[in-house]
Amino acid sequence: MSRVKRGNVARKRRKKQLKLAKGFRGSLSKLFRPASQALLHSGNNAYRDRRLKKRDFRKIWIIRLNAALHEHSMSYSQFIGACKKKNILLNRKTLSDIALNKPDIFAQLIHFVTT
Numbered sequence: 001m002s003r004v005k006r007g008n009v010a011r012k013r014r015k016k017q018l019k020l021a022k023g024f025r026g027s028l029s030k031l032f033r034p035a036s037q038a039l040l041h042s043g044n045n046a047y048r049d050r051r052l053k054k055r056d057f058r059k060i061w062i063i064r065l066n067a068a069l070h071e072h073s074m075s076y077s078q079f080i081g082a083c084k085k086k087n088i089l090l091n092r093k094t095l096s097d098i099a100l101n102k103p104d105i106f107a108q109l110i111h112f113v114t115t
Helices: 007-020 032-071 076-085 092-101 103-114
Strands: none
Touching: 007 032, 032 076, 032 092, 032 103, 076 103, 092 103
């Protein structure tokens, strides 16, 4: 049987993985084996953290809303319950943005919800 050297294919595969590992520290960006192992771990972490990021942002929005509502002596759960009764369909991201950047409009919104 004839010998297969895989010259171009193997080099391209290794170069592609080393290019993806650019920015890793030490041998993780220079040597193929450690780089490919680091890429496996980084891929798993990226997959997991894309889901965690959504949870973290929602937590931040709720914390911001709760802080802004406590200035108006109202709790987050009371406000969300009142918004549902009044059929206000703004999501938590929008509400926290309004509370952070436009406090006067947010005060009007609280007044509308409570009456």
